[in-house]
Amino acid sequence: MAIYSQRRQRSFLYWGLSCVVFASAEVVASLRVFIDFTLLTYTVADILIITAPTLALYGVLWHLTPERQYPVVKYICVGSAVALLALSPYLMLSQLFTSLVVATLFAATAFHLSKARVLTNIYILILTFLFVLHSVLMLGQAAYMSSILSLPISDKSNHILEIILVIHLVLTTCTALVFPMLYFTRSEAHLINLANFDALTNLYNRRAFFTFGEQRIKECIDKEQPIAVMMIDVDYFKRVNDQFGHDAGDAALKWIGKKIGDHIRSSDVAARIGGEEFALILANTDHETAIKVGQRLRASVFESNFRWHDKAIPLSISIGVNCQPLACKDIKHMLMQADKGLYIAKNSGRNQLVENDDTLVGAALS
Structure with a gap:
């Protein structure tokens, strides 16, 4: 500053x-x-x-x-x-x-x-x-x-x-x-x-996520459009910090933030809402499209090579998704449902995408 x-x-x-x-x-x-x-x-x-x-x-x-x-x-x-x-x-x-x-x-x-x-x-x-x-x-x-x-x-x-x-x-x-x-x-x-904005990832921060997210949800409600919310967590992120240092961890979060930005539209809302947690609001997005976007993002992180000082560090993410045919007013409720899917994904082997109805999508890490 x-x-x-x-x-x-x-x-x-x-x-x-x-x-x-x-x-x-x-x-x-x-x-x-x-x-x-x-x-x-x-x-x-x-x-x-x-x-x-x-x-x-x-x-x-x-x-x-x-x-x-x-x-x-x-x-x-x-x-x-x-x-x-x-x-x-x-x-x-x-x-x-x-x-x-x-x-x-x-x-x-x-x-x-x-x-x-x-x-x-x-x-x-x-x-x-x-x-x-x-x-x-x-x-x-x-x-x-x-x-x-x-x-x-x-x-x-x-x-x-x-x-x-x-x-x-x-x-x-x-x-x-x-x-x-x-x-x-x-x-x-x-x-x-x-x-x-979050200074590290250049995505929205938690406060802005709720501010702009509520605006996007209101737009979807007014237009009677579907909406999807995702909760994303970096798998075994503590290991990255412990083995390679916090600078490597910051670089990894920045790299994942860019991956997220590459897979969403300008009308979507993406934020880093916690240490290694991210949240997405996909406006005017139906169930099938939301799953495709989430899977492409998950695969992109897992199959790409994040490098730190010429050393490859394997990364993966777990995703919880909540899709609504018509947007509901309560963004916190939608996040809570997506977070339930994320909890299941984390406890089922990670590197997975899970909907709020407990339907498992994606392959676990071997």
């Missing part, structure tokens, strides 16, 4: 610096009215103008994928600074160069935001839209500068550039207001994730 917060705060720091640098660029550029110092009021200002979206891009990259590094972004400022110093005698060319670089940076930022897995987040959508507008605006400015590049100074008008600057300031202000909202909503989403 601390590492996560520090990394997200770092992305927020980049955004804050981006705003400060942009404001500094405008202050330096406005000095043109008072002093005739081209290197400062044009070249330094342009370097700061390029640095601002570079920091914004880096902040977005850190926010979306903090585990990765993007050294190329850091080199953009250095390369641009060198290029602008070389172009300092040619003011219109240097500003044309600045407009193109800034347009590219804004486009790159919009592209990475559009690839975010949380694209449905309204603040992600707003930011993406703002950066696209930024990019289009800078391209328009570059096109205009190209069209007047060969004109005599007396024929060049700054009115269009002044209008573009005002629009640019408005867009930048809007972006600066949205950045904090993105940060705080992402932090809030992470806290919700911590409250609902």
